[in-house]
Amino acid sequence: MLTLSSPAQIITPYSVYFNAQLVFKQLQLWRLATNFFYFGSLGMDFVFHMFFLLKYSKALEEGTFHGRSADFLWMLLVGASMMTFVALFVNVQFLGSSLTFMMVYVWGRRHRHLNLSFLGIFSFTAPYLPWVLLSFSLMMGNNATVDLIGMAAGHVYYYLEDVYPRISGRRPLKTPAFIRMMFPAEDMVTEPALVPPPEPQDAVDPPAAARPGAAPPRPEAAAAAAAGEGANADGGPRHEHAD
Numbered sequence: 668m669l670t671l672s673s674p675a676q677i678i679t680p681y682s683v684y685f686n687a688q689l690v691f692k693q694l695q696l697w698r699l700a701t702n703f704f705y706f707g708s709l710g711m712d713f714v715f716h717m718f719f720l721l722k723y724s725k726a727l728e729e730g731t732f733h734g735r736s737a738d739f740l741w742m743l744l745v746g747a748s749m750m751t752f753v754a755l756f757v758n759v760q761f762l763g764s765s766l767t768f769m770m771v772y773v774w775g776r777r778h779r780h781l782n783l784s785f786l787g788i789f790s791f792t793a794p795y796l797p798w799v800l801l802s803f804s805l806m807m808g809n810n811a812t813v814d815l816i817g818m819a820a821g822h823v824y825y826y827l828e829d830v831y832p833r834i835s836g837r838r839p840l841k842t843p844a845f846i847r848m849m850f851p852a853e854d855m856v857t858e859p860a861l862v863p864p865p866e867p868q869d870a871v872d873p874p875a876a877a878r879p880g881a882a883p884p885r886p887e888a889a890a891a892a893a894a895g896e897g898a899n900a901d902g903g904p905r906h907e908h909a910d
Contacts, residue, residue: 680705684760685751699751706763712807719800720767723774731777737850741842742773742824749820757812764809765817772797772821776829797821 683701690698706713732739746769750762759765775793784790785799797818804814824840832838 680761685754685762686760687755700747702761703747703763703766705761712804712809715804715807716764716767719771720763723767723770727770727774727777730774737847738842740849741840741846742828744846745840746817746820746824749823750816753816753819757816759813759816762813762816764813765820768797768800768814768817769821769824771800772818773825776821776825 683698683705685698685702686695689695706716728736728739732742743766746766747762750765750769753759754762775796778793781793782790783793783796785803791799797814801811801814801818805811828838828840
């Protein structure tokens with residue numbers, strides 16, 4: 668990790684931080700990726716973010732992304748692209764913490780009924796985990812901007828990948844073919860089809876004769892129905908009067 672190599676002066680933060688001027692004018696393109704691998708100096712904040720990054724990236728890869736390494740890599744690329752775009756407009760040099768919060772956010776949304784406990788003090792459901800960690804990060808004196816960028820990227824990914832396809836039947840973040848070609852052993856893994864919701868049905872059942880597979884009426888019943896047409900509205904026989 669770049670954080671571990673920084674004290675030994677092997678790689679300094681000045682050579683890996685994100686700077687739009689250096690990236691686009693001097694073509695130092697490595698900064699687009701290296702800024703995600705630096706988590707600050709060794710300390711409590713480093714341990715805090717590394718623990719949750721490893722824990723929930725592993726949970727995602729072994730859970731909802733099991734057998735879908737191409738989709739997992741595409742999620743990272745999409746999230747990194749969104750966070751880099753936001754970093755162009757705010758004063759952020761390192762996005763490793765943002766990546767951590769993005770993974771925590773996506774994991775929490777996909778386990779929304781799971782109950783968690785923070786240090787045994789209070790309980791909450793998984794979707795609130797990013798907000799709990801954000802509060803803890805603020806108490807440690809960290810800048811909330813970096814963490815909020817990751818949460819925003821996670822929310823956009825979750826909506827476009829999990830919510831919007833169920834509404835529209837379209838999947839805008841479908842993993843491209845060139846990404847899947849990097850994992851040929853997973854070509855047999857198929858994605859579940861998007862099934863549209865069933866059409867609403869009338870509360871009153873249709874007549875028996877209109878139901879699919881219903882048997883046709885028996886001749887005796889048809890004859891009785893024809894004889895009943897000659898009855899008056901009050902149930903008596905109908906009389907014919909000659910002029």
